[in-house]
Amino acid sequence: MDxxxxxxxxxxxxGFVYGIAAMGLTLIWGVMNVINLSHGPIIALGMxxxxxxxxALGIHPYLALIAVAAGGLLLGGLIYFVAVHRVIDxxxxxxxxxxxxxxxxxxxxxxxxxxxxxxxxxxxxxSFEIGxxxxxxxxxxxxxxxxxxxxxxxxxxxxxxYGRYIRAxxxxxxxxxxxxxxxxxxxxxxxxxxxxxxxxxxxxxATFFPFTILAGGSYELKSFVVSVLGGLGNPxxxxxxxxxxxxxxxxxxxxxxxxxxxxxxxxxxxxxxxFRPQGLFKxxxx
Amino acid sequence: xxxxTQTKASPPSRTITAVLKEYAGLLIPIxxxxxxxxxxxxxxxxxxxxxxxxxxxxxxxxxxxxILLGYSGYVSFGHVVFFGLGGYVGFYLMSxxxxxxxxxxxxxxxxxxxxxxxxxxxxxxxRGGYFALATIGINEAIRAAIxxxxxxxxxxxMTLNFQVYKNYGGASEALWLSxxxxxxxxxxxxxxxxxxxxxxFGLGLLAIREDEDAAEIMGVIAPNxxxxxxxxxxxxxxxxxxxFFFKNGSIEPxxxxxxxxxxxxxxxxxxxxxxxxLGPIIGGLGYQSLRGFxxxxxxxxxxxxxxxxxLLLLIILFIPSGIVGWLRKRVPALRRVLR
Numbered sequence: 300m301d302x303x304x305x306x307x308x309x310x311x312x313x314g315f316v317y318g319i320a321a322m323g324l325t326l327i328w329g330v331m332n333v334i335n336l337s338h339g340p341i342i343a344l345g346m347x348x349x350x351x352x353x354x355a356l357g358i359h360p361y362l363a364l365i366a367v368a369a370g371g372l373l374l375g376g377l378i379y380f381v382a383v384h385r386v387i388d389x390x391x392x393x394x395x396x397x398x399x400x401x402x403x404x405x406x407x408x409x410x411x412x413x414x415x416x417x418x419x420x421x422x423x424x425x426s427f428e429i430g431x432x433x434x435x436x437x438x439x440x441x442x443x444x445x446x447x448x449x450x451x452x453x454x455x456x457x458x459x460x461y462g463r464y465i466r467a468x469x470x471x472x473x474x475x476x477x478x479x480x481x482x483x484x485x486x487x488x489x490x491x492x493x494x495x496x497x498x499x500x501x502x503x504x505a506t507f508f509p510f511t512i513l514a515g516g517s518y519e520l521k522s523f524v525v526s527v528l529g530g531l532g533n534p535x536x537x538x539x540x541x542x543x544x545x546x547x548x549x550x551x552x553x554x555x556x557x558x559x560x561x562x563x564x565x566x567x568x569x570x571x572x573x574f575r576p577q578g579l580f581k582x583x584x585x
Numbered sequence: 586x587x588x589x590t591q592t593k594a595s596p597p598s599r600t601i602t603a604v605l606k607e608y609a610g611l612l613i614p615i616x617x618x619x620x621x622x623x624x625x626x627x628x629x630x631x632x633x634x635x636x637x638x639x640x641x642x643x644x645x646x647x648x649x650x651x652i653l654l655g656y657s658g659y660v661s662f663g664h665v666v667f668f669g670l671g672g673y674v675g676f677y678l679m680s681x682x683x684x685x686x687x688x689x690x691x692x693x694x695x696x697x698x699x700x701x702x703x704x705x706x707x708x709x710x711x712r713g714g715y716f717a718l719a720t721i722g723i724n725e726a727i728r729a730a731i732x733x734x735x736x737x738x739x740x741x742x743m744t745l746n747f748q749v750y751k752n753y754g755g756a757s758e759a760l761w762l763s764x765x766x767x768x769x770x771x772x773x774x775x776x777x778x779x780x781x782x783x784x785x786f787g788l789g790l791l792a793i794r795e796d797e798d799a800a801e802i803m804g805v806i807a808p809n810x811x812x813x814x815x816x817x818x819x820x821x822x823x824x825x826x827x828x829f830f831f832k833n834g835s836i837e838p839x840x841x842x843x844x845x846x847x848x849x850x851x852x853x854x855x856x857x858x859x860x861x862x863l864g865p866i867i868g869g870l871g872y873q874s875l876r877g878f879x880x881x882x883x884x885x886x887x888x889x890x891x892x893x894x895x896l897l898l899l900i901i902l903f904i905p906s907g908i909v910g911w912l913r914k915r916v917p918a919l920r921r922v923l924r
Contacts, residue, residue: 328714332713332714334714334717334718381898382898382902385902386901386902386905389905390658390713391660391713391714391717392654392658392660392851392855392859393901393905395660395662395714395717396848396851396852396855396897396901397898397901397902399848399894399897400894400895400897400898400901401894401898402894403890403891403893403894403897404890404891404894404895404898405891406890406891406894407888407889407890407891407892407893407894408888408891410887410890411887411888411891520721520725523718523721523722524722527718531714531715556733558729558732558733558740559729559733561725561726561729561732562726562729562730562732562733564729565722565723565725565726565729566726568722568726569708569719569722569723569726572708572711572715572718572719572722573707573708573710573711573719576711576715
């Protein structure tokens with residue numbers, strides 16, 4: 300029973316990080332109907348960002364995260380203008396392949412620059428004991444930071460002028476443009492925010508798991524699952540769904556071999572796509 | 586009675602050149618592929634046979650995917666699932682039940698076709714990005730399931746006993762046999778692709794690609810047409826999966842269901858020109874030649890993936906209809922002969 304509880308708490312803490320990774324993906328989908336296939340490599344770049352700032356400059360990983368976030372925001376804007384803007388109104392295949400080619404470029408350059416050997420951010424916050432349950436400090440902090448990021452995103456989207464612009468463009472880009480919203484800049488900003496969230500999640504993951512430049516791939520797939528569970532285009536749903544995925548990853552290994560986890564995750568993913576494509580939390584009318 | 590049959594027979598004006606012109610859309614692709622097939626015999630090198638094996642495999646897979654992706658516009662991102670599943674079923678029959686290659690290939694094709702048929706009705710309801718995501722999910726789910734399926738060897742997969750190749754006259758004979766079997770399959774796919782393209786069924790698929798709702802109003806039974814296109818595009822990858830892993834000698838979940846391979850197929854279709862018969866052939870040949878060049882070039886060797894990505898991006902942004910589509914647009918005279 301203690302083992303189950305410990306595993307569940309571990310999974311839930313990780314779920315917060317899955318949540319913000321998926322939020323990045325789902326935000327981009329919601330605003331411009333683009334599935335960002337460069338999501339995984341950007342998560343990996345976030346990991347490397349924290350790694351190099353910490354190990355080369357000796358700056359605290361959580362401070363490094365601020366630089367990583369800013370870098371992610373700028374990189375996303377760049378990707379938008381170089382790869383996405385020209386095909387934003389083309390069929391889905393074009394944006395899928397355009398973002399996939401960005402994926403190839405990042406992985407190609409990343410492999411040449413960082414090699415494929417695994418890295419590890421040599422940093423620990425110790426662990427806490429509550430009763431017989433042990434919680435890793437880095438995971439707890441990651442979950443708390445993920446909550447702050449979510450709160451910040453919420454405030455930005457609902458309380459700031461640019462947030463209102465983003466929501467206007469999401470609802471109807473043409474109408475927003477007619478009302479004087481600079482829609483191209485807003486699309487670039489949204490893409491940047493999406494990649495920023497991916498980079499932050501990567502930076503957080505780097506504080507407790509070893510990684511390579513290819514490590515983003517599995518988190519990209521998890522982000523797909525989480526985004527669909529939470530409803531594509533629904534950032535708050537993504538955080539809740541991240542917790543669900545985390546819980547699944549915590550509970551399943553206590554009853555079945557770990558290798559069954561991806562089977563259940565993807566079967567759930569397909570079932571949700573087929574029977575509840577609007578996600579778990581949204582009613583059809585809203 | 587004899588009069589109508591006489592008028593039905595070819596009128597004198599239909600000379601050989603006219604027939605050639607009418608079927609140019611089939612003959613040009615077949616000619617290109619025959620040249621690729623003959624290349625190892627021309628050079629007489631084993632290494633060019635291996636290179637052309639990869640090229641033909643790419644052409645056949647890209648052409649099968651094109652039947653769904655190019656004609657009906659549904660983006661199957663996880664198409665490699667059919668290659669992997671067919672390969673696994675056939676490989677299991679060959680290694681455990683000692684089947685010969687050909688019945689195993691047939692079994693691979695049937696199982697992939699069946700999977701596509703069962704999935705088709707359900708997931709083809711989804712459109713655009715949702716369909717693409719679902720196909721990724723299916724590939725990952727089946728890979729993860731096979732990872733846990735002990736009869737198929739779980740995570741370590743299966744291997745063929747080397748003795749098996751004696752049935753085909755030894756290991757080196759088996760390599761030539763694989764090559765010519767693949768050559769035959771490639772010619773079959775291209776012929777099927779051509780006849781789908783020019784048939785009423787194919788016209789229905791093109792209508793779905795342009796506007797599915799309008800197509801349904803005009804009398805295309807979209808769910809059926811899409812499902813059959815999906816099944817058709819799944820069978821050959823299943824057959825070829827068996828052949829590929831037979832030649833390979835072993836099968837594992839990771840190489841069998843590699844998502845990247847799936848995306849490479851899409852890239853080839855896009856490069857050559859989606860929705861055309863010749864396009865996937867040019868795309869497959871072009872992509873593999875480029876890849877070979879980048880992998881061996883001293884300048885690009887380390888960043889070959891990045892260079893390939895940059896080229897892909899340029900194609901998507903500036904020639905979205907691919908090489909054949911671009912030629913058709915630029916040179917009106919080619920529209921009649923290039924399909």
